[in-house]
Amino acid sequence: MxxxxxxxxxxxxxxxxxxxxxxxxxxxxxxxxxxxxxxxxxxxxxxxxxxxxxxxxxxxxxxxxxxxxxxxxxxxxxxxxxxxxxxxxxxxxxxxxxxxxxxxxxxxxxxxxxxxxxxxxxxxxxxxxxxxxxxxxxxxxxxxxxxxxxxxxxxxxxxxxxxxxxxxxxxxxxxxxxxxxxxxxxxxxxxxxxxxxxxxxxxxxxxxxxxxxxxxxxxxxxxxxxxxxxxxxxxxxxxxxxxxxxxxxxxxxxxxxxxxxxSGGRYWAVGPGAARYVGDTRSANHRSTFTWRRRIEAGQSPVAESETLSPEEQAREKLVLGLRRIEGVSLREFQRDTAHSAEELAGEAIERFLEWRLLARAGDRLLLTRDGLLVSDSLWPELLQGASAAGR
Ligand code: SF4
Missing domain, CATH: 3.80.30.20 (tm_1862 like domain)
Structure with a gap:
């Protein structure tokens, strides 16, 4: 267990x-x-x-x-x-x-x-x-x-x-x-x-x-x-x-x-408005070039907002970002990399999108269909919210 x-x-x-x-x-x-x-x-x-x-x-x-x-x-x-x-x-x-x-x-x-x-x-x-x-x-x-x-x-x-x-x-x-x-x-x-x-x-x-x-x-x-x-x-x-x-x-x-x-990977970012993902934290610099510069010149942090993601939030993001790729997400690799299964995170929404033929399964992979591609932006919020949003 x-x-x-x-x-x-x-x-x-x-x-x-x-x-x-x-x-x-x-x-x-x-x-x-x-x-x-x-x-x-x-x-x-x-x-x-x-x-x-x-x-x-x-x-x-x-x-x-x-x-x-x-x-x-x-x-x-x-x-x-x-x-x-x-x-x-x-x-x-x-x-x-x-x-x-x-x-x-x-x-x-x-x-x-x-x-x-x-x-x-x-x-x-x-x-x-x-x-x-x-x-x-x-x-x-x-x-x-x-x-x-x-x-x-x-x-x-x-x-x-x-x-x-x-x-x-x-x-x-x-x-x-x-x-x-x-x-x-x-x-x-x-x-x-x-x-x-x-x-x-x-x-x-x-x-x-x-x-x-x-x-x-x-x-x-x-x-x-x-x-x-x-x-x-x-x-x-x-x-x-x-x-x-x-x-x-x-x-x-x-x-x-x-x-x-x-792939939900980590990256540095510098410059006004730049957003990074380092460790468990997503953060973004001030969008105003003037404020960004003033803060750096004063020896202060240029970061305007920062959010530390729980392992479950990281996994949900990785699922949604991964589905943007046409090859979709290998469910086995997803579970190995995140220690969460896609079904556990968003099972109801996934089932519904499979039924509506917006998502499909190909072997171990979950991927967007052509119809799913055309409306992909409307799918992400439900997958990010997972089971709690399903059925509403
Ligand atoms: S102002 Fe025009 S050229 Fe400059 S970043 Fe925006 S879209 Fe690109």
């Missing part, structure tokens, strides 16, 4: 790190990330602060995956990038065949910056293409054109082992035909990886206010689902593996860093 107390599982040491770079040339209307637009005068002070935050680790933490996201890391100048990357390498030294991803915007990346990234060991570029259609890009308030994407791809191809493109669907006024043209244009560039996200209207963005005032109309739910299905069909027919709800990769090009998130 095992009691809850004797089944605790030791949290692994993080082998992944995320670095947030909050600067952008301007703020896109739909964006609710931690971003400072048009304040390049703050970049040097940011670099001082992030170096100090990393130094608070005390000693370097070797990692197998690194991810520089934003904002727009490539908005930094060549010398600023060089300073950031050398600090990152010092505190998060890449081990072995470390995957090092950097987000880039098509309008920002040039040969000089790409050379700096390659020189420091960056292996993977994630390019915020979003669309190849000028009108859609304008509506999204992006500041690039399709030729910038092609130029950026030409710059990155010879320098980096892996290239990913982000695409958005469901922009105001977008049609299924228009979205299909975007998919075709993206495939013509032969990316190693594609991420496709449905546009969401977030509180606090200008898009949120414009939609409330009736200036922007979101696409119908059915149309958005058709766009998502068309992405799955088009991209998998082109030989990309659909490996997570929103992500597709050529063999050998899955994003290993994001797979750490989806």
């Amino acid at each position: 095992h009691s809850r107390h004797t089944r605790e599982v030791q949290a692994p040491t993080p082998r992944a790190a995320y670095v947030h770079v909050p600067f952008c040339r301007h703020r896109c209307g739909y964006c609710n990330f931690t971003v400072v637009a048009g304040r390049d005068d703050l970049i040097e002070a940011y670099l001082d602060a992030i170096e100090r935050e990393m130094a608070s680790l005390g000693e370097p933490a070797a990692v197998e995956t690194l991810f520089l996201g934003g904002g727009t890391p490539t908005h930094l100048s060549g010398p600023q990038l060089r300073r950031l990357l050398s600090a990152v390498r010092r505190w998060f030294p890449p081990r072995g065949d470390c995957e090092w991803s950097v987000e880039a915007n098509p309008g920002d990346i040039d040969e000089t910056k790409a050379d700096v990234l390659a020189e420091f060991g960056v292996t993977r570029i994630s390019l915020g293409a979003q669309s190849f259609d000028s009108e859609k890009l304008r509506r999204l308030e992006r500041d690039h054109e399709d030729e910038h994407i092609r130029r950026a791809v030409a710059i990155c191809r010879p320098r980096f082992a892996s290239l990913s493109l982000d695409l958005i669907f469901g922009a105001p006024g977008e049609t299924l035909e228009g979205w299909r043209r975007d998919l075709t244009a993206a495939l013509e560039l032969q990316p190693d990886h594609l991420s496709t996200y449905g546009l969401t209207y977030e509180l606090g963005t200008t898009f949120w206010g414009r939609r409330l005032r009736g200036e922007l109309a979101s696409v119908e739910e059915d149309a958005e689902r058709a766009m998502y299905e068309s992405a799955i069909d088009t991209l998998t027919s082109a030989g990309l593996e659909h490996y997570e709800v929103s992500n597709f990769a050529r063999p050998g090009h899955r994003c290993r860093h994001n797979e750490v998130y989806w």
